[in-house]
Amino acid sequence: MNIYQKTIATACLCLAALSIQAQTQVIAHRGYWKAEGSAQNSLASLRKAAEAKVYGAEFDVQMTADGIVVVNHDNTIGSTAISRATYEQIKDSKLKNGETLPTLQAYLEEGRKLKDLQLILEIKKNKNKEHEDQAVKTIVKMVKDMGMEKQTEYISFSLNVCEQLVKATSGASEIFYINGDLSPQEAKAKGFTGIDYNFKVFDQHPEWVEEAHRCGLKVNAWTTNKEEDLKRMRDLGVDFVTTDHPVEAIRLMKEKS
Template identity: 30%
Template sequence: MINTIRIVYLVFAITLVFGCSKSENPDTTGEKIEETPDEQNILVVAHRGAWKEFNLPENSIASLNKAIEIGSNISECDIQLTKDLQVVIFHDEMVRGKYIKEQTYSELSQFSLSNGEKIPLLSTYLDIVIENKFKLWLDIKSLSELAGNNAWSIKAGEEAAKVIENKNAQQYVSFIVGRMEVLDKCIGFAKGNWECAYMNADFTSAQFVSKGYSWANFSFEKFYQNNTTNNSQLITDYTSKKIKVSVYTIDDNTVMDWFLDQNSIYAISTNLPFKLLSKF
């Protein structure tokens, strides 16, 4: 009986030792850890992917993959809608002198990015973020009248939501939107399954509360102009009302440092994500 007890104790001790060893030396080849490290309380958003520091085309598959590779928390991209209702990743309203809404995806595919890629589809982007358990912000572009105005932006948001649902990618996406009419429709398309941010920096915290909006994604200049003209209290004015605040697009070293000192900031979008990550 005593020998049996000793054997059981020995097995338990061995299990405990090996269990602790695994905890202290985690396997870094497994799934991507979604949590932000303890020392990093502000998320790093690669604006249009990690393109600038690595000489890649913005909004490309390569820039998205690079954003993931270097350890960004999130990648931002712009979405547009083609004539045949394909959701594509592209910033400008026009390609080869024609508005994107006037061209089918087959026609757009005759155009190549600087690295030889075709303009990516949202569905391709979603495949990548799902595989890597990565987060993607979709900028529903504010369009000029000739490019389709709010109606076409709303349609882009609607079609994007369909693609997201078909891919079961709800947990990996957020919408960021610049116009209220478009935002309100996009909130409906999201059905509460992903967050939607408002980008109108003229909207006060009280107006956010009145509308029920919970996330402000503003140009950094809303809070910071230079070392002597800045307003951290204005950030608190939003966050104290349970409104998340993220800022874009910060590439300057001094501005980065100032916002990193604002612990209530949710995320910083930058064209230089590798540089920003190096500060943590």
């Protein structure tokens, strides 16, 4: 192989590497809960997400009145408000696949076994700022104590939660604001590392994707389920899509690359 051929080969390898880096990654919304034997925010959904080889699994956490963090999307279980209940009152609650309501501790322990899976941890918004602040401290300490700061990424609709996360993590983890009402420049000024907005926000502000990348932010679009929406976000150049259909999404993301 002469020098010219080597140069061309090197250029092709570089282009291939850039192509791989540019491919939009897939995050399973509440884990891969549509898989057989799974359920939203279950330990099974976490394992199924890893088996599907997605970038990450998103899940939701709430803190009880006595400071135990559980994995659940809604702020209530039945008619019981999680933030006003003790863990004892809700600990035997069952998920749709028969699993018992998981604690964050159990979720992180399971996630730690899945080295190639990022854990996208959503701290749910609470009307009580003190409750939010304590939840952030409790969660960040648990993640740090378990040595999972790099494997865990944080998201929240709450501006306060995200601001508290910036202070508590000291740059050790990714922090994405997901409420959709800050421009990339405003999010960057807050110290966040990404914006994670409903895909319809990017339909209204497609320029925000490029603006975010210019100021060093990552971009995720949620919850992107329809094929046409997934393709549109992919072609817009978002870094991640969060979806209830991770296997189909992976196929679509690979098509472009």
